[in-house]
Each structure stands twice: as structure tokens, then as C-alpha cells.
Amino acid sequence: MKTRGFAVILSLICAGLLAAGAALPGMSQAQRCIPPIQMEWTIGPDQYYSNGYYTGIGEVNYIPGSACECQASSQYTNFYIDGQISGVPDGNTAIPTPYAVDRVLPEGEHTAAISFTAVDFACGGIQDQPYSFNKIFYVDTTKPAITISKPQNNVVVSTADPIVAAEISDSASKLGSVSIGLSVGNGVCWFKRDFSGRAVYLSSIEKGYCDAANAGGMLSVPCTEDIGTVSSFNMAYDLRDYVDFSSGQDCGFIVFIDALDRVGNHTYDSYAEEHFVNFMVDQAPPNITITNPKAALDPLGAGFGMIWSDPDAPVITGSATDLSPVAKVWLTIKDETANRFWNGAEWHAATCTVNAVIVGSTTAAWEYEGLRREVMRGGIFTITAYAQDKFGHVSRTEVSGKHKKRYDLGEEEFTGYILNVKELQNTARSEDTYSFIMKPGEDVIGMTAEILPEKLAAELSPLVKWNVAGINGASGMPAPLNTGSP
Ligand SMILES: [Ca+2]
Ligand SMILES: [Ca+2]
Numbered sequence: 001m002k003t004r005g006f007a008v009i010l011s012l013i014c015a016g017l018l019a020a021g022a023a024l025p026g027m028s029q030a031q032r033c034i035p036p037i038q039m040e041w042t043i044g045p046d047q048y049y050s051n052g053y054y055t056g057i058g059e060v061n062y063i064p065g066s067a068c069e070c071q072a073s074s075q076y077t078n079f080y081i082d083g084q085i086s087g088v089p090d091g092n093t094a095i096p097t098p099y100a101v102d103r104v105l106p107e108g109e110h111t112a113a114i115s116f117t118a119v120d121f122a123c124g125g126i127q128d129q130p131y132s133f134n135k136i137f138y139v140d141t142t143k144p145a146i147t148i149s150k151p152q153n154n155v156v157v158s159t160a161d162p163i164v165a166a167e168i169s170d171s172a173s174k175l176g177s178v179s180i181g182l183s184v185g186n187g188v189c190w191f192k193r194d195f196s197g198r199a200v201y202l203s204s205i206e207k208g209y210c211d212a213a214n215a216g217g218m219l220s221v222p223c224t225e226d227i228g229t230v231s232s233f234n235m236a237y238d239l240r241d242y243v244d245f246s247s248g249q250d251c252g253f254i255v256f257i258d259a260l261d262r263v264g265n266h267t268y269d270s271y272a273e274e275h276f277v278n279f280m281v282d283q284a285p286p287n288i289t290i291t292n293p294k295a296a297l298d299p300l301g302a303g304f305g306m307i308w309s310d311p312d313a314p315v316i317t318g319s320a321t322d323l324s325p326v327a328k329v330w331l332t333i334k335d336e337t338a339n340r341f342w343n344g345a346e347w348h349a350a351t352c353t354v355n356a357v358i359v360g361s362t363t364a365a366w367e368y369e370g371l372r373r374e375v376m377r378g379g380i381f382t383i384t385a386y387a388q389d390k391f392g393h394v395s396r397t398e399v400s401g402k403h404k405k406r407y408d409l410g411e412e413e414f415t416g417y418i419l420n421v422k423e424l425q426n427t428a429r430s431e432d433t434y435s436f437i438m439k440p441g442e443d444v445i446g447m448t449a450e451i452l453p454e455k456l457a458a459e460l461s462p463l464v465k466w467n468v469a470g471i472n473g474a475s476g477m478p479a480p481l482n483t484g485s486p
Pocket of ligand 1 (some may be wrong): 141171172
């Protein structure tokens with residue numbers, strides 16, 4: 001009992017001394033008062049706040065460095081958002097006290113206000129002044145806007161202009177992070193940039209290859225840029241800096257961009273909101289074919305030649321396909337036998353070209369009707385077709401062979417003919433074959449001749465003839481002709 005009474009008395013003495021502002025020798029300068037209090041607002045950057053992202057908005061706290069020893073509670077607290085009471089701790093709440101917005105706020109400017117009195121009952125019921133704090137803040141729940149201006153979705157571009165350009169903006173809390181992904185073909189190769197230093201999936205740009213395999217070797221390129229605090233950012237990348245286009249083959253890309261603003265609104269919240277464009281890079285020339293005439297065996301047995309589907313109409317047709325519209329198809333038609341070229345109206349010694357007519361666009365049929373039966377003679381011809389896509393890539397193909405000119409002789413029988421005997425030989429001899437003073441056993445006479453039908457048009461008369469040859473089967477009895485064709 002004696003010891004407890006002494007302790008109580010001592011504490012009362014100390015309390016009285018401290019309340020009077022005095023300090024015992026060797027003791028701290030603690031005073032019986034409530035330390036000064038502040039409201040520490042914890043709203044996001046530049047007072048921007050995003051519903052659901054930052055729940056807390058501020059905290060009542062002591063200003064450090066005070067010698068006051070009391071530990072107050074906040075009392076008579078009122079916490080308002082835009083003049084409406086918001087959810088607040090009630091009654092005696094120890095300081096520090098966090099405060100949070102308790103409802104979804106619309107976009108734009110808002111005001112937070114708090115008032116309270118600080119009381120410390122353990123410190124003799126000491127009560128501090130009423131406090132009041134106000135804060136203007138802004139709600140931003142809008143994702144950054146992304147506009148990919150180039151290329152357009154689902155277009156075909158050339159290697160002369162493989163630029164990806166976009167604008168990313170956030171007019172409220174401003175941009176936090178922007179990353180760009182690029183996939184080649186099936187997605188093996190891609191690069192990604194992060195402009196704010198936030199953690200991202202990839203932190204380097206990888207080199208891609210635009211070829212049939214779409215395989216990806218890697219080339220690391222520094223890729224982190226700090227765009228600072230900006231509302232909008234314009235980017236333009238030349239894919240030639242990142243992709244090897246040396247294969248000359250067509251390939252596809254997907255470019256996608258996602259961004260966060262500084263309070264965490266994300267364009268990539270769902271797959272549907274992914275901002276991306278698909279496009280193709282055209283490197284390859286058109287695939288061109290000639291479908292008529294064909295290089296084929298002559299059904300009449302005249303060897304390998306150029307066979308028109310309709311020999312009376314030597315129309316040249318084909319197809320030319322490309323990723324891009326086929327801009328032009330042209331031909332050279334060469335009469336190899338006479339070493340001359342068709343210029344659309346007549347034959348020329350110098351090389352000439354004629355344009356084909358294109359039907360359709362990316363899957364283009366083409367034809368040339370300027371060649372007529374009457375201007376073609378029999379001989380070796382070479383037809384070379386060229387196709388050019390809209391980016392200037394050119395391909396060629398050709399068909400070459402013997403063209404056998406056909407004449408319509410009608411069905412009238414030849415009733416008259418001219419027989420020109422060209423040679424008679426005593427075929428039993430190896431020398432002196434033209435002697436027809438026959439010796440025993442020499443009874444075989446060979447003959448070659450040509451038979452020309454009468455009543456033919458003048459232009460055909462030198463062309464239509466039968467070359468025939470034969471021998472007599474018995475003395476004085478010619479055998480039937482055994483060779484010959486017109
Ligand atoms: Ca925003
Ligand atoms: Ca092409």
C-alpha cells in the first residue's frame with residue numbers, strides 16, 4: 001500500500017508540473033497538449049482519382065516534430081464529398097484516421113471536406129480546436145484513347161511505306177504507360193515498348209522476319225522511353241527498323257497498342273478492347289499464267305506446239321493473282337521464224353508490246369484479242385506475258401512452240417489434180433540408178449511425185465499438195481502409193 005500511494009502522488013506531481021509547462025531535470029520537453037494535426041490527402045497524381053482504383057482519399061495525421069504528448073481521437077467528425085456526407089469513422093477514432101470515398105463518383109471535379117474536433121480523454125479531457133480541411137479533386141474513369149492512323153485495318157502496304165503511326169491520349173489524368181506489340185504472321189515475333197517504366201511483359205524489341213515461315217530471330221533494341229507527363233503521344237515506327245524484309249515474300253502483321261492512364265484506367269481491360277490492326281506487306285510479284293494457247297502436243301500429231309482452244313480465234317488469255325490489285329498485264333508476241341514482233345496492228349522487226357485487258361482486280365483474268373487468224377502464219381511463236389502489281393512488282397511467264405496454220409478447205413472432193421513426177425529411179429541399183437535398160441532382176445522402179453489439187457485459191461495452191469512415193473510391186477504394175485500427206 002505504501003509503495004502504491006507514493007506512485008500515485010508522484011504521478012500527480014508530474015502531471016501538475018507538465019501542465020504548467022515545466023520540465024523536470026533530465027526529462028524530455030513533453031507537454032500536455034495535442035500535437036498539431038493535418039489532413040494528408042492521398043488522391044492520385046495531380047489530384048486525379050479513379051473509382052475503384054484508389055479507395056483511400058486521405059488521412060488525418062499528426063504533424064511530426066511536436067513536443068505535445070497527448071494522443072487525441074477525432075470527434076464530431078463530418079466527412080463530405082460534394083456536400084453529401086460520405087462514409088466516415090464514427091465516435092472516438094484514433095488518429096491517424098483514414099478516409100475513403102464510399103460511392104461511385106461521376107467524371108469531373110469534386111470536393112472533399114472534413115471537420116472534426118480532437119479530444120484526448122486520457123490526457124485530462126484536453127480538447128483541441130475544431131479542424132476543417134477541403135480538397136478539390138478530379139475523377140477520371142476514362143481509358144486512354146488510341147487511334148491507329150496508319151496502316152488502316154486489313155490493308156496491303158508495300159515495303160516502301162511500312163509505317164505504323166498512332167496517337168494515344170488521355171486528356172484527364174494523362175498517360176501512364178504505352179506499349180506497342182507487333183506480331184509477324186502467327187505471332188512469333190513481336191516488340192513492345194513501355195514508356196513509363198511500368199512492368200510489362202517484354203522489355204525489348206525483337207527483330208522479326210517477313211517470310212513464309214514467319215520465324216523470328218532476335219535482335220534486342222533498347223525500347224524503354226519515358227514520355228514524361230503528357231496528355232497525348234504521337235508515335236510512328238518504320239517496320240524496316242525491326243523487321244527483315246529481304247525474303248521478298250508477302251507476310252502479315254498485327255500491331256496492337258495498349259495504354260494506361262496515370263490512375264490505372266487500362267485500354268486492355270478485355271480482349272474486345274484491344275486496339276489492333278491487321279495488315280499485309282506485299283513484296284511478291286503477281287502469279288501470272290497463260291491459259292490459252294497452251295503448250296501441248298498437237299492432237300493431229302504435228303509435234304509439240306501452241307494449241308489454241310479455238311484455232312479460228314487466237315485469243316490469248318490468262319490469269320494474274322496478287323495480294324494487291326494487278327495494275328497492268330502486257331505481252332510480247334514474237335514470230336520466231338520471221339524474227340518479228342506483233343505491235344497490235346502489224347508485225348515489226350523491233351520489239352513491241354501490246355496491253356492485255358484485265359478483268360477483276362486481285363484475282364484478275366486477262367485477255368488479248370488483237371491477234372487474228374489471218375495475220376498469223378505457220379511457224380515458231382513465243383508469247384511472253386508480264387503482270388505488274390500496284391507496287392511495281394513484275395512477273396512474267398511465256399509459252400512457246402510451233403503454230404500450225406490451219407485452212408478450211410471445205411468438204412468438196414478434189415476431182416482434178418496436177419501430178420508432177422519429181423523422180424524415177426531404178427531402185428535395184430546402187431549406182432547408175434537412172435538407167436532403165438533393165439537387166440535380169442531389175443524390175444522395180446521407184447517414183448516420187450507431188451499431186452496438186454486444182455481449183456484452189458491462189459494463196460493456198462503452193463501450200464496444199466501431197467508428196468507421194470511408191471514402187472511397182474511387179475514388172476509393169478505400179479503398187480499403190482505407200483506414203484504421202486497433204
Ligand atoms: Ca483517363
Ligand atoms: Ca504483289
